Amino acid sequence: MSQTDTVRPVPAAAASHPGISRGMTLLLATATGAIAANLYYAQPLLEAIARSVGTSAGAAGGIVTVTQLGFALGLLFVLPLADIVERRSLLTVLLLLDAAALAAVGLAPGPAIALVAFATLGLANVAAQVLVPAAAHLADDAQRGRTVASVISGLLAGMLLARTVAGIVTELVGWRPLFLGAAGLMIVVNLVLHRALRGMDVRSGRGLGYGEVLRSTVRIYQADALVRVRSAYGALGFAAFSIFWSTAALQLGRSPFGYSPAVIGLFGLLGAAGAMAANLTGRVRRPTHPMPTGVAVALIAIAFAVLLIAGRTLGGIIAGVLVLDTGVQGLHVLNQRVIYDVDESARNRVNSIYMWFYFVGGALGSAAASFMWSQAGWSGICLTGLGVTALASLLWARTSFRGSKV
Template structure:
């Protein structure tokens, strides 16, 4: 079941990133200007951000199994629309819908966390989240290979077929009931309660800011690393550059141990060590132009660190209020999206005017800011064996909550 959740998460989130290596081909096929074809990526990300705010919280009020299957089936329709789009307008509309529905990934993460025993929740979240990160890292490689074989439209048709198959399998095997009964909040109250949760939960606010900073660093690397690699002295092909995602996947897989460490009550230590590794990763990355081995070491360290902190963040956040898991994870992921967008825009702009060294300085700055935030707030994280630190048998801050007060 955990593997199925991970595969479904990776497949869904990969749709958000398929277009990145295909933009030139798509633009040529549909006679789109460079500025217009860039809107494919922008609208997909905007759709994803809107979905985090408007769709993911629904997991706390409706049957998650039905919600997941319905979103996957609608995602199949959006993917088919993109694959068959005859005009730029229909393509852009389809990509926006695709991004909106791809947030089913976060509903799956929240569902997996709710089904896991409290003493294994960190490990389960770690394994499922590894599917998300691997889906992101391998999406560009897979898209390039399939497009070379059968054209860019085949990428989305293949994904539509796989998504439909996953919808059928999940419909058959997912539990029909969640661990926690749906809340009685109305939709407007549900959205407002997400803001209320941020106001009440300091751990949520701190971990959301950490998520913003680590994904700004992550995006700083992955949105710009193709630029120095495609220039002399390497002049690597798109396929070779895309294969770098395989290296990053190694680091992502290794970081699944972070979830198990969190289950042992080591969230503080895991976060601090991972953030130190994140800052240190930019030293070998700075030597990318002179050594591919330095790049490989830096990529493994960076992806390992980001994944470790991300898994720890989600486990701690979910433990605060398991009955509000979808709202907590959806709200946290909004900060992830902001960080990813900030890193991408800043890195590509900075590379154009100041080169790779400036990009590495930017990534190191994001990383050091994250470490400083952890150092200043680590005393706010519950000690091992208390609610919210992933300690075995603890259900976070559920005891003593007043649902009626939350509705008010």
């Protein structure tokens, strides 16, 4: 079956949608990026946090683990709620919890409180994933592609720039003020969004109970081939992203580069530039056509080939980062554009499915990168990235041409 045969039209009622202003799109993109950054501030600071709360550097990895676990649980059990409760109220609760968790991290006297705070932070940070479907809902049919692309670009820029901001702020004032400042920022974001989203909420799944929403999420995945295919693309794309970014600091910190953590953090700016380039994907008129997806997968493959051949030169790293992030984020934007047209009444449930696979793909990519780095170094990292791209290419061939076999 061709993936273009599985897409279902948005209900006709959407045609009369008033649309979304550029100012609102910019606000949602900025807010989404600010929220998403919360999950990534700690990654370059693990050793400093571990020393400060009285635990070993080896145990600092638990911070990443519990944060990821909290986020995964939020994707599965909190995000679907946005289809049956008022989005503005849900965002208010999540952002207050987010602010409290960030403050608890900044004030944590010991490792136990820090771990609980990071787990809570992961759970509450699904607020960013509530905003992306909300933007898709507010946009009309003609705007939806560009709107979703803009908001996702904001989210990705927040993810990538968080490491840079964390390194600079920590060097200037320490890591605790960083998290306390982020808590204050979430309070401001909460107030602004609460005001801006007034009167704009629609609960598509009104009347459903929580248990039925969770069961229907499983049924959507089982019944819809397009959701399964795009979730697989998302998992493979974020795996490729994580394979590079989880080991980039190791490569840049050793010979021939020998860069300091602060300098390494600046490479996040390159990633953000790639994410902005991927914003052009929002202008693709037929996101279900095989060609845009094929181009995105090809860019990821080219990036890892460049990193394999020239990854020991600064120019090679810069070129690889730009092409990799353009391909990965372009694929992500295409995926999200397609899934938000699957079922207007279940956009948050569909996003819950997609983002869970996306997240799992990233976690598996990080684990594979950690193993390959210890076994084969930088060449092993690049070959692993090419292997993931080969899987994405097989998926593309299988779903893009009628009658093809894998």
